[in-house]
Amino acid sequence: MFDDMVTARNYEERLQEEYLEGKQPAFDISAGPIPGELHLAAGHEASGAGVCQHLREDDTVTAPHRPHHVAIAKGVDLKRMTAEIFGRQAGLCKGKGGHMHLFDPDVKFACSGIIAEGCPPAVGAGLAAKKRNTDSVAVAFLGEGAIDQGAFLESLNLASVQNLPVVFVIEDNDWAISMPKERVTDVENGSQRADGFDLPGVRVDSDDAIAIYETAKKAVGRARDGNGPTLIEVQVHRRMGHFMGDPESYRPETDTEAAQQRDSIERLASDLRAHGVDEEEIEEIRDNAHDRVEEAIEWAKDQPEPEPEEAYEDVFSNPPSGVTDTEPSIEIRPSGGDD
Amino acid sequence: MAQQEPEQESGRMLTMSRAMVEAIAHEMHENEEVFYMGEDVADYGGIFDSTDGLLDEFDHDRIMDVPISETAYLGAAVGAAQEGMRPIAELMFVDFFGVCMDQIYNQMAKNTYMSGGSVNVPMVLTTAVGGTYNDAAQHSQTLYGTFAHLPGMKVVVPSTAYDAKGLMHNAIRDDDPVVYLFHKRLMGIGWMPAPDGPKTAVPEDDYTIPFGNADIKRKGDDVTVVTLGLHVHRALEAADSLADDDIETEVIDLRTLVPLDTETVQESVEKTGRLVVVDEDYRSFGVTGEIIASVAEGSLDDLDAVERVAVPDVPLPYARPLENEVIPGTDDIIETVQNVHSNS
Numbered sequence: 001m002f003d004d005m006v007t008a009r010n011y012e013e014r015l016q017e018e019y020l021e022g023k024q025p026a027f028d029i030s031a032g033p034i035p036g037e038l039h040l041a042a043g044h045e046a047s048g049a050g051v052c053q054h055l056r057e058d059d060t061v062t063a064p065h066r067p068h069h070v071a072i073a074k075g076v077d078l079k080r081m082t083a084e085i086f087g088r089q090a091g092l093c094k095g096k097g098g099h100m101h102l103f104d105p106d107v108k109f110a111c112s113g114i115i116a117e118g119c120p121p122a123v124g125a126g127l128a129a130k131k132r133n134t135d136s137v138a139v140a141f142l143g144e145g146a147i148d149q150g151a152f153l154e155s156l157n158l159a160s161v162q163n164l165p166v167v168f169v170i171e172d173n174d175w176a177i178s179m180p181k182e183r184v185t186d187v188e189n190g191s192q193r194a195d196g197f198d199l200p201g202v203r204v205d206s207d208d209a210i211a212i213y214e215t216a217k218k219a220v221g222r223a224r225d226g227n228g229p230t231l232i233e234v235q236v237h238r239r240m241g242h243f244m245g246d247p248e249s250y251r252p253e254t255d256t257e258a259a260q261q262r263d264s265i266e267r268l269a270s271d272l273r274a275h276g277v278d279e280e281e282i283e284e285i286r287d288n289a290h291d292r293v294e295e296a297i298e299w300a301k302d303q304p305e306p307e308p309e310e311a312y313e314d315v316f317s318n319p320p321s322g323v324t325d326t327e328p329s330i331e332i333r334p335s336g337g338d339d
Numbered sequence: 340m341a342q343q344e345p346e347q348e349s350g351r352m353l354t355m356s357r358a359m360v361e362a363i364a365h366e367m368h369e370n371e372e373v374f375y376m377g378e379d380v381a382d383y384g385g386i387f388d389s390t391d392g393l394l395d396e397f398d399h400d401r402i403m404d405v406p407i408s409e410t411a412y413l414g415a416a417v418g419a420a421q422e423g424m425r426p427i428a429e430l431m432f433v434d435f436f437g438v439c440m441d442q443i444y445n446q447m448a449k450n451t452y453m454s455g456g457s458v459n460v461p462m463v464l465t466t467a468v469g470g471t472y473n474d475a476a477q478h479s480q481t482l483y484g485t486f487a488h489l490p491g492m493k494v495v496v497p498s499t500a501y502d503a504k505g506l507m508h509n510a511i512r513d514d515d516p517v518v519y520l521f522h523k524r525l526m527g528i529g530w531m532p533a534p535d536g537p538k539t540a541v542p543e544d545d546y547t548i549p550f551g552n553a554d555i556k557r558k559g560d561d562v563t564v565v566t567l568g569l570h571v572h573r574a575l576e577a578a579d580s581l582a583d584d585d586i587e588t589e590v591i592d593l594r595t596l597v598p599l600d601t602e603t604v605q606e607s608v609e610k611t612g613r614l615v616v617v618d619e620d621y622r623s624f625g626v627t628g629e630i631i632a633s634v635a636e637g638s639l640d641d642l643d644a645v646e647r648v649a650v651p652d653v654p655l656p657y658a659r660p661l662e663n664e665v666i667p668g669t670d671d672i673i674e675t676v677q678n679v680h681s682n683s
Contacts, residue, residue, distance in 0.1 A: 027530045035473035035659060087473070087658030095658030098475040113477040114435060115407050148406035151438070176407055178383035184406035245530050250382035308664035315653050 050212030062118030145176025354527025377429030448491030484625030
C-alpha cells in the first residue's frame, strides 16, 4: 500500500516536470512532450491504494479523469501507461487514448473523461459477475463533484435493486474545479446518497490509508460474498489545481496550504514506523518506487510516436466489409460536371 | 452577403471571448430576464473565458455556478425559457452532450413544434468545440452536424470577435433555442494561442448579425471554399498561399448552420464552378455532405469540380501525429483546392 502511494506521488511529480517542458514561458497547453490536459492526483493516493489492496486481477476498476493513482494501485502496466501519456505507439491505447482514457484489460482497468460515466460500466461488470456466478467485484471511483450526476444516482439504484457486487468510492477533495461542494450539494457528505437507495454508505473522514483500507475491506468482502453494493466516501485533498495550468484564483490560499500540509503518505510512513518498520525499509520502498518511475519514463520516451496512418485503425474491431479500416477514408475523387 | 465593415473609429481590437462576454453583459444589463448558468462560469469565469469578468458586474443569481448535472440545469433552462425568461446555459465541452441530450433534442428543440407553436423556448446553449491541442476523443469534437441535423435548434458558429458579438446579441434576443458553438482555439485564451484573425475590431455599441447570412471572408474567382469556425482561418491562410500560384480562392464563412445561407454559396459556385467544403466535424452525414447536396440541388450545372476536407470517420485521437493526421490542416486545404482547380 505504501509502495503504491509513494509510486503514485513520485510518478506524478515526474509527469508534472515533463508536462511543463516546452510550455514556458507562457503556458501553452498544446506544446511540449505531453500535450492536452493533465489532471494530477497528488493528495488522493491513499484512496486508490487503500481500496485496490483488496482487489484481484479479475476485479474491474473504473476511474475518472484523475486516474493515475488508481491505475498504479490496480497494477496497470506502468511503462505502457507512461507511453500512452506521452502519446507513443507502445502506449496502452497506441497513443489514441491519452491520460484520461487509459484501458488495461489485462488488469481490468478503464477510465473515462466524463464525470460519473465510469459508474454504469462498473455496474455492468458487477452484473456480468453475478450472471456468471463468479465472485469478482467491480469498483467505480468518482469525485465528490460527480455525486449530483444522473449516471451515478441511476447506478446506485440499479446496483442496489439487482444486489450487484459493486463498490462506489467517492474521492472527496472538496473541489469540483472551482466549485466548493457546499455550493452545489445540500447534504454534508456524499455517502448520504446511499440512504435513498437502501445500500450502506460509509464515510472515512481522513485520508488515513489504514482507515480506508479497513473500510474497503468490509465493502469489497460484502460484495464478494454476494451481499450487494456499498458506497464509500473518503476525504482526500487536492494539493494543486484541477488541471495543470489551473490558476486557482477562485481558491483561498489557506485552503491550498491546508491541503498540502495533510499528507497521507507521511502519515502512513509514521504509522509504519510506529509498527516497527525501520527507516531503512521505508527508504528502500521509496528508492525502488523512484527507480521504477524513472525506468518507465525513460522507456516511454524512447518509444516511437505512432505513424499518422494508424489514426484510421481500431474504429471497429471488426471493420464492416467494404470498408478498409487501415486506409484513409478521406480520399475523394473530384467529380466532373459539365465542362 | 458580405458583413458590414466593423466600425474602425475606435480601433478597439477584442479577442473572441471578450466580444462574446461584452454582448452577454449588455443583454444582461438591458434585460433582467437574461441570466447565465453553467459549471465554473462564475468564480472561474468559464474554463474557456466564455464568462470572464461577468461576476464583477453581476451577482451569483445572474451568473450561476451549478452542480455537475447537465440534464438538470439544461432542462431547467428549458423550463425557465418556457416561463418567458432568457437563460443562457453553458455545456462546458460539446462532447458532454451525451449526458444531457434528451433535454436538448427532445425538449429544448422540439417543444415549440410539439406544442403547435404555443410554447417557445428563448434560450441560448453555449458550448466549446474543437481539437488541435491533443485532448483526445472525449474533449475535442466539433459536432456541428449533430446539432444542425436535429430540427428545432438554430446553430451558430462564429469565427471572429466581430461576428461573435453580433451573433451573440442576436442569439439572446431570438425567441427560439440557439446553440452557440465557440471554438476553443479562437477564443484568445492565454494557454491556447489563437491564429491571426479572430481578434478583430469590435464596436462598443450593440449590433446584431442576422442568422442565415454567410460572410465572404475573402473574394476570389477560381475556387469557392466553404467552411466555418477555426477552419475559416486555415482556409484564409491557404488562400494566401494559393494566391502565390495565381489561384484566387473565395472563402465563405457560413457563420450559422441553421438557418443555412445556401444562396451565398450557390452564387459563389456560379462564379467559380469549383467547390471545396472544409469542416472540422466528421466527414460522413455532416456539414460537407449537406453543403455539397444543396449546391448539387440548386446549381448542378455550374459545378465543374467538388471535393470535401473533413475529419475522416474516426474519433479524435490523442497523440500529436494522429490528431494532426485527422484534423484538416492548411496544407490539406491547399492541396484540395489545387486538385479541384486542375481537375476541372
